[in-house]
Amino acid sequence: MRVAEAWRVALEALRANRLRSMLTMLGVVIGVAAVVALVAIGTGTKNQIENQVEGLGSNLLIVVPGRLEAGAAPTSSPLTLDDVEAVNRIVGDRSRVAVTISSGEAVRAGSRTGFASMQGVLETTPTVFVRRLDRGAYLTRTDVSTGRRVVVLGAGVARDLFGDRDPIGRQITIGGVRFRVVGTFEQLGQSLGVDRDGEVHVPVTAAQRLLGTERIDGLAIRAPDRERIGELSAAVVAALTDRHPDTDFSAVTQEQILGVLGDILGVLTGVLAAIAGISLLVGGVGVSNIMLVSVRERTKEIGLRKAVGARPRDIGVQFLLEAVLLTTTGGILGMLLGGTTALLVDRFTPVPAALTWWSMALAFGVSAAVGIVFGVVPAQRAGRLDPVVALRTE
Amino acid sequence: MTAAIVADNVSRTYQLDGVSVDALRGVSLTVETGDYVAIVGTSGSGKSTLMHLLGGLDRPTGGTLLIGGRDVARLTPDEMAELRNTTIGFVFQSFHLLARTTAQDNVGLPLVYRGVGRRERRERAAAMLDRVGLGHRVTHRPNQMSGGEQQRVAIARALVTGPSVLLADEPTGNLDSATGQSVLALLETLNADGVAVVLVTHDREVAARAHRQIRMKDGLIA
Ligand SMILES: Nc1ncnc2c1ncn2[C@@H]1O[C@H](COP(=O)(O)OP(=O)(O)O)[C@@H](O)[C@H]1O
Numbered sequence: 357m358r359v360a361e362a363w364r365v366a367l368e369a370l371r372a373n374r375l376r377s378m379l380t381m382l383g384v385v386i387g388v389a390a391v392v393a394l395v396a397i398g399t400g401t402k403n404q405i406e407n408q409v410e411g412l413g414s415n416l417l418i419v420v421p422g423r424l425e426a427g428a429a430p431t432s433s434p435l436t437l438d439d440v441e442a443v444n445r446i447v448g449d450r451s452r453v454a455v456t457i458s459s460g461e462a463v464r465a466g467s468r469t470g471f472a473s474m475q476g477v478l479e480t481t482p483t484v485f486v487r488r489l490d491r492g493a494y495l496t497r498t499d500v501s502t503g504r505r506v507v508v509l510g511a512g513v514a515r516d517l518f519g520d521r522d523p524i525g526r527q528i529t530i531g532g533v534r535f536r537v538v539g540t541f542e543q544l545g546q547s548l549g550v551d552r553d554g555e556v557h558v559p560v561t562a563a564q565r566l567l568g569t570e571r572i573d574g575l576a577i578r579a580p581d582r583e584r585i586g587e588l589s590a591a592v593v594a595a596l597t598d599r600h601p602d603t604d605f606s607a608v609t610q611e612q613i614l615g616v617l618g619d620i621l622g623v624l625t626g627v628l629a630a631i632a633g634i635s636l637l638v639g640g641v642g643v644s645n646i647m648l649v650s651v652r653e654r655t656k657e658i659g660l661r662k663a664v665g666a667r668p669r670d671i672g673v674q675f676l677l678e679a680v681l682l683t684t685t686g687g688i689l690g691m692l693l694g695g696t697t698a699l700l701v702d703r704f705t706p707v708p709a710a711l712t713w714w715s716m717a718l719a720f721g722v723s724a725a726v727g728i729v730f731g732v733v734p735a736q737r738a739g740r741l742d743p744v745v746a747l748r749t750e
Numbered sequence: 751m752t753a754a755i756v757a758d759n760v761s762r763t764y765q766l767d768g769v770s771v772d773a774l775r776g777v778s779l780t781v782e783t784g785d786y787v788a789i790v791g792t793s794g795s796g797k798s799t800l801m802h803l804l805g806g807l808d809r810p811t812g813g814t815l816l817i818g819g820r821d822v823a824r825l826t827p828d829e830m831a832e833l834r835n836t837t838i839g840f841v842f843q844s845f846h847l848l849a850r851t852t853a854q855d856n857v858g859l860p861l862v863y864r865g866v867g868r869r870e871r872r873e874r875a876a877a878m879l880d881r882v883g884l885g886h887r888v889t890h891r892p893n894q895m896s897g898g899e900q901q902r903v904a905i906a907r908a909l910v911t912g913p914s915v916l917l918a919d920e921p922t923g924n925l926d927s928a929t930g931q932s933v934l935a936l937l938e939t940l941n942a943d944g945v946a947v948v949l950v951t952h953d954r955e956v957a958a959r960a961h962r963q964i965r966m967k968d969g970l971i972a
């Protein structure tokens with residue numbers, strides 16, 4: 357009953373000072389909106405990157421020369437196709453092993469020119485990674501063994517060189533050497549910041565001849581199941597180290613990549629939320645300030661209420677509710693603002709954003725807590741006012 | 751029958767910036783049930799200080815004060831609040847009504863702190879407004895009423911919980927004399943119905959109509 361009255365009075369007080377209430381709320385609104393929007397962007401980015409890593413294929417093991425450490429110098433690869441044969445024997449299924457040697461090359465078809473990331477690969481690429489063709493066929497085992505000059509175009513390259521025309525069977529040059537187009541990839545977009553549509557795939561043997569090398573950059577293995585990844589990784593690294601004692605080899609799994617990226621993005625999201633939290637705190641200080649003003653303005657009312665029987669607690673609860681009402685209203689508005697901002701960002705900018713219920717609940721809970729924490733001091737001050745002194749105030 | 755209020759050698763010293771002011775210096779006074787006491791005296795003689803003590807708004811710094819038979823020195827702040835709510839009705843010179851609040855809800859305010867529901871509050875407030883002659887002003891707000899009407903609302907508020915004592919500190923101080931007379935007449939009617947009234951006034955005639963007169967001078971009863 358008394359609480360109902362306290363609610364009514366708190367609501368009335370906020371309505372009576374509408375403009376001031378709004379301005380006070382603004383701090384909380386912005387703080388909560390910032391928390392919700394920034395957490396949404398952090399979460400969206402994390403989801404996107406996870407999808408991209410998972411989209412590469414499943415149970416992948418990527419083996420490269422050198423150490424995977426921050427600050428480690430890039431190592432030139434000693435790997436050749438003979439090493440791949442050795443790895444094939446360990447894996448026991450050549451369709452599960454892919455290789456790559458890559459190089460940026462100028463491409464041309466007729467009068468149209470462009471630039472592509474040439475990937476020298478085995479015919480196994482589509483069975484190791486997820487790569488879907490739009491038209492034609494992928495490279496064959498014969499293409500690789502004979503070093504045939506055939507090429508599968510990324511969607512972007514195909515568009516640059518051929519527009520809407522069908523490129524299958526046509527000639528292009530890569531680094532000045534003629535290749536015949538046998539297929540095109542489906543559009544893939546970016547993954548991990550790399551434009552996958554700018555790739556062209558050629559047989560690794562043809563690429564090696566073009567580049568004048570026997571080397572490959574690295575290899576990828578698709579393990580038959582998750583449990584065998586660790587075992588396989590150790591065996592492959594041991595075999596390669598045996599063949600090249602002077603070189604370190606590193607094997608990373610998708611899970612490790614996801615783990616590292618997830619950690620980084622988790623920290624980033626946390627930092628963003630903390631920065632936003634500070635603005636929420638500033639909003640809370642504003643609330644405290646206004647509540648003290650409100651107590652001072654309504655000293656007489658407090659005195660009168662006490663004179664007719666209000667206990668210190670009744671007065672305290674009234675002002676505490678006023679503060680909480682102020683911050684939770686701000687919190688709800690902030691959630692709406694932050695949520696809307698996140699949706700707009702997700703829709704109209706390249707930055708992904710994903711709203712999470714926990715961030716909304718957290719922001720709302722925090723705004724209520726801010727009201728309580730920053731309302732307590734003014735509320736106590738109001739509750740303790742001496743009625744005689746309060747009534748005398750003019 | 752126990753007296754409504756008993757003050758025995760009560761004193762009140764204010765501390766103001768390190769200087770102590772003896773506003774009351776040992777006052778003894780008994781307000782009987784149904785009593786009608788007028789307190790007179792020059793400005794600054796301690797009348798309001800005494801009223802605040804009698805009404806449980808303040809505590810004495812010396813002596814013993816019993817309100818409704820209870821020693822205020824032993825009461826917690828919550829118990830003091832309850833005393834102000836149920837045993838005492840206070841009427842101030844400057845009305846002290848809540849602005850933006852109707853006469854009815856102003857009168858019902860003390861019932862809020864008794865846990866009375868809104869509907870019953872409004873019924874009892876309307877009945878009390880009727881009793882002070884404002885049955886037609888139930889939904890008016892203070893700024894829509896004259897000073898005399900506002901003071902009647904304040905009196906209705908003081909009476910709504912059915913207290914045994916009504917304390918009125920210069921209730922006509924802000925009113926013109928005709929309006930003041932009608933407010934005093936109301937207080938006398940209420941007293942005739944059994945409520946003890948303690949009235950601070952400057953009007954000798956009014957004071958003369960009380961059962962007893964108490965003259966204050968320099969914090970003492972002269
Ligand atoms: N809160 C206070 N602090 C300090 N002195 C006060 C306070 N209240 C009243 N006084 C002093 O106490 C004396 C009595 O005041 P008051 O009871 O208001 O007199 P009256 O109502 O008879 O005019 C005056 O000297 C006044 O200045």
Ligand SMILES: [Mg+2]
Nearest residue numbers: 797798799919
């Ligand atoms: Mg006075």
